[in-house]
Amino acid sequence: MKTILVVDDERSIRESLQGILQDEGFKPLLAESGEQALALLRQEEPDLVLLDIWMPGIDGLEVLRQIAGSHPHLTVIMMSGHGTIETAVKATKLGAFDFIEKPLSLEKVLLSIQNGLKVGALTEENRVLKERLARDFEIIGNSTPITELKKQISIAAPTSGWVLITGENGTGKELVARAIYQHSRRNSKPFVEVNCAAIPEELIESELFGHEKGAFTGATTARKGKFDQANGGTLFLDEIGDMSLKTQAKILRILQEHKFERVGGNRTIEVDVRVIAATNKDLEAEIEAGNFREDLYYRLNVLPFHVPPLRERRADIPQLAEHFLNFFCSKESRESKRLDSEAINALSAYSWPGNVRELKNIIERLVIMVPDAVITCDHLPAAIAGGKRNGRRSATVSNITRETSFRVAREEFEKEFLLQKLEENDWNISRTAEAIEIERSNLHRKIKSFGIELKK
Numbered sequence: 001m002k003t004i005l006v007v008d009d010e011r012s013i014r015e016s017l018q019g020i021l022q023d024e025g026f027k028p029l030l031a032e033s034g035e036q037a038l039a040l041l042r043q044e045e046p047d048l049v050l051l052d053i054w055m056p057g058i059d060g061l062e063v064l065r066q067i068a069g070s071h072p073h074l075t076v077i078m079m080s081g082h083g084t085i086e087t088a089v090k091a092t093k094l095g096a097f098d099f100i101e102k103p104l105s106l107e108k109v110l111l112s113i114q115n116g117l118k119v120g121a122l123t124e125e126n127r128v129l130k131e132r133l134a135r136d137f138e139i140i141g142n143s144t145p146i147t148e149l150k151k152q153i154s155i156a157a158p159t160s161g162w163v164l165i166t167g168e169n170g171t172g173k174e175l176v177a178r179a180i181y182q183h184s185r186r187n188s189k190p191f192v193e194v195n196c197a198a199i200p201e202e203l204i205e206s207e208l209f210g211h212e213k214g215a216f217t218g219a220t221t222a223r224k225g226k227f228d229q230a231n232g233g234t235l236f237l238d239e240i241g242d243m244s245l246k247t248q249a250k251i252l253r254i255l256q257e258h259k260f261e262r263v264g265g266n267r268t269i270e271v272d273v274r275v276i277a278a279t280n281k282d283l284e285a286e287i288e289a290g291n292f293r294e295d296l297y298y299r300l301n302v303l304p305f306h307v308p309p310l311r312e313r314r315a316d317i318p319q320l321a322e323h324f325l326n327f328f329c330s331k332e333s334r335e336s337k338r339l340d341s342e343a344i345n346a347l348s349a350y351s352w353p354g355n356v357r358e359l360k361n362i363i364e365r366l367v368i369m370v371p372d373a374v375i376t377c378d379h380l381p382a383a384i385a386g387g388k389r390n391g392r393r394s395a396t397v398s399n400i401t402r403e404t405s406f407r408v409a410r411e412e413f414e415k416e417f418l419l420q421k422l423e424e425n426d427w428n429i430s431r432t433a434e435a436i437e438i439e440r441s442n443l444h445r446k447i448k449s450f451g452i453e454l455k456k
Ligand SMILES: Nc1ncnc2c1ncn2[C@@H]1O[C@H](COP(=O)(O)OP(=O)(O)OP(=O)(O)O)[C@@H](O)[C@H]1O
Pocket: 138, 139, 140, 141, 167, 168, 169, 170, 171, 172, 173, 174, 175, 176, 238, 280, 320, 356, 357, 360
């Protein structure tokens, strides 16, 4: 039941509003002065306030000012018998939701209350969602490089400078991009994300800049591109190192002139977009190889961020592991779990080629697969546990018997090794092949011959 605080010095009004509100299923609270209303607000949490303006003692506008300070999300509807435009404007500036003139009309009061409650609920929902989003994108870690990174983010975020984030796969580049956005002055405007590596070369331009009707077969209507969608806000260009030179030239022009044309059109469109770009490539080497424009690199590199690999900030591993453990236990509705000290040491000593993403994936798997409350080295993959497994033999030798030949043992090992490496690299063939330094085609052949089923 929604509670409504009625503040009016006229008893007849308080009583008639009390009756109406009760009839409509609300719980009314009554105050006959501003002082009494403020005292009540220290004990009760009404969902809405109906507040008279003219009252002896503290008047309605002053009560409204104090409510704005102490209860900024509370919806207040002002009531007045001698309302002037001037007081209505003053009340609106102080945050009043509505202004109703006396004598009160029953319909108007109820309509205003319904609208006020609806807007109040939406505002609250929005606040909770934003809070949850901020928590989901929190950068965990207190190691020196991460503390320094967070400091740089807080300095660079409020400026309008373009940003280049570099770092290996899975280090948290997207997280850094989102943190910059969240702390920027554009955080109420859109954050639009584009993974340049995931879009075929021939579609990237229309994806980024949009297209006019008839620009190509299938373009039956004009379509806005990501730059349009991000206008006023931030565009996150992930894997910028995979973008063609032609697209790079167009992006450079936006940086310099804030202008572009849609595919198949001559109309020049002006935008105000902050670009945050990220790459796992060495762009200086790409420039050398003629794959990346030097001028774009220098324009982007004004605000450079480098996210170090996890193996260079091992101090963060215990905190990250615990964070992911709590996150997945709550997501999967499991009883809380903990890692014993030996398991934490093993996780901290491992090299994490897939960085934080790999750690997150492994913890997710442990939460799902391990029924025990305490996770030990016995539960960790062999490559991470090293020689610390006590309870069972390493999975790599589990299928080997007295009769096993050298050839079969080697195959057993190879299969186990590939399974683990594929898992570490999110079942991405190219990345796995690169990590273990074999040809992609060779890896494909082995996967086929071992009958390994690809997960993704
Ligand atoms: N410091 C951190 N705190 C909490 N979570 C993190 C942290 N770093 C990374 N993660 C998580 O690890 C995963 C990978 O991070 P993210 O996608 O930001 O990496 P990336 O460098 O952009 O990877 P890629 O280059 O492969 O796109 C995400 O789920 C992210 O939430």
